[in-house]
Amino acid sequence: MYRIGELAQKLSVSTDTLRYYEKHKLLSATSRGDNGYRFYNEEALKIMQFIIRAKGIGFSLNEINDLLSIKVDKARHSCADVKSFTQHKLDQVNNKIAELNRFKGSLELLVDACCGGEEQAIHCSILSALENVDAINK
Amino acid sequence: MYRIGELAQKLSVSTDTLRYYEKHKLLSATSRGDNGYRFYNEEALKIMQFIIRAKGIGFSLNEINDLLSIKVDKARHSCADVKSFTQHKLDQVNNKIAELNRFKGSLELLVDACCGGEEQAIHCSILSALENVDAINK
DNA sequence: ATAAAGCTTAGAGTACACTCTAAGGTCAAC
DNA sequence: GTTGACCTTAGAGTGTACTCTAAGCTTTAT
Numbered sequence: 001m002y003r004i005g006e007l008a009q010k011l012s013v014s015t016d017t018l019r020y021y022e023k024h025k026l027l028s029a030t031s032r033g034d035n036g037y038r039f040y041n042e043e044a045l046k047i048m049q050f051i052i053r054a055k056g057i058g059f060s061l062n063e064i065n066d067l068l069s070i071k072v073d074k075a076r077h078s079c080a081d082v083k084s085f086t087q088h089k090l091d092q093v094n095n096k097i098a099e100l101n102r103f104k105g106s107l108e109l110l111v112d113a114c115c116g117g118e119e120q121a122i123h124c125s126i127l128s129a130l131e132n133v134d135a136i137n138k
Numbered sequence: 139m140y141r142i143g144e145l146a147q148k149l150s151v152s153t154d155t156l157r158y159y160e161k162h163k164l165l166s167a168t169s170r171g172d173n174g175y176r177f178y179n180e181e182a183l184k185i186m187q188f189i190i191r192a193k194g195i196g197f198s199l200n201e202i203n204d205l206l207s208i209k210v211d212k213a214r215h216s217c218a219d220v221k222s223f224t225q226h227k228l229d230q231v232n233n234k235i236a237e238l239n240r241f242k243g244s245l246e247l248l249v250d251a252c253c254g255g256e257e258q259a260i261h262c263s264i265l266s267a268l269e270n271v272d273a274i275n276k
Numbered sequence: 277a278t279a280a281a282g283c284t285t286a287g288a289g290t291a292c293a294c295t296c297t298a299a300g301g302t303c304a305a306c
Numbered sequence: 307g308t309t310g311a312c313c314t315t316a317g318a319g320t321g322t323a324c325t326c327t328a329a330g331c332t333t334t335a336t
Contacts, residue, residue, distance in 0.1 A: 033283095035332055086245055097242065101235065110224045143313080153313085155293085176313085193293095280334085282332080286328090300315090301314065
């Protein structure tokens with residue numbers, strides 16, 4: 001079991017952040033000591049790692065909450081519900097990947113071509129690079 | 139030339155947002171009428187489309203500002219500077235794509251396998267699906 | 277035994293990116 | 307000529323996600 005400071009250090013987040021997530025129902029301490037101290041187990045660590053990654057990808061804490069509560073919880077959510085919710089998130093992720101790949105294309109153009117021969121600065125702005133990559137992809 | 143309301147509608151943003159971006163040096167009106175009205179040309183439209191896409195990808199307005207000012211501006215930035223800045227952004231984008239693909243894998247696992255035969259809910263949480271996708275990728 | 281480091285809470289403050297309000301000027305249509 | 311839709315500014319308010327402060331209790335080291 002980790003104390004809050006240990007977990008925070010392991011994850012490179014602040015103890016405030018961990019308390020903030022508890023307050024906002026993302027992750028509670030696994031248990032509390034007699035002194036009131038929070039204690040976290042390995043699963044809590046994994047959940048936090050997930051939260052950090054999902055945040056990095058661009059999900060809000062609310063969305064992450066939804067993602068964490070994906071479970072076929074017979075009482076509340078049917079399998080079909082879970083499936084359609086997940087499919088929706090999957091569509092979002094696919095769109096984002098496509099956008100990022102387009103962006104990547106224009107950045108690569110910038111890195112490769114921009115400073116090639118003469119410094120003509122022709123494709124040396126993001127905008128002209130983007131137009132160029134769009135033209136190539138057509 | 140577009141008036142602010144026309145441009146806003148074309149882009150599905152608010153006029154407030156356009157004024158906010160002007161205030162924060164992302165995009166000024168192309169010109170002003172005698173009455174003080176803002177006017178925007180086609181390039182402004184393209185810049186706004188870029189801003190909107192970059193925001194969707196997860197860049198902050200500050201980062202977008204940096205991206206927009208990538209230019210081999212001989213006085214201020216050397217070609218090498220531009221190249222290393224752009225390469226850095228490219229690395230960020232590649233990392234994000236990798237993360238999204240990992241995420242995508244676990245969501246697909248959830249959609250495909252989770253509600254397959256018996257409702258055992260074994261891989262029916264994001265966390266177990268992620269562990270599973272990591273095990274597969276090893 | 278006492279100081280330093282770590283934990284608790286409640287609540288205030290911050291940064292970002294808008295979003296809204298108030299007070300007023302402009303312009304096209306009836 | 308006035309109504310209504312549009313524009314202007316300055317400044318206040320909102321939601322998200324922290325981040326910090328204050329006051330106090332606990333644990334560890336000397």
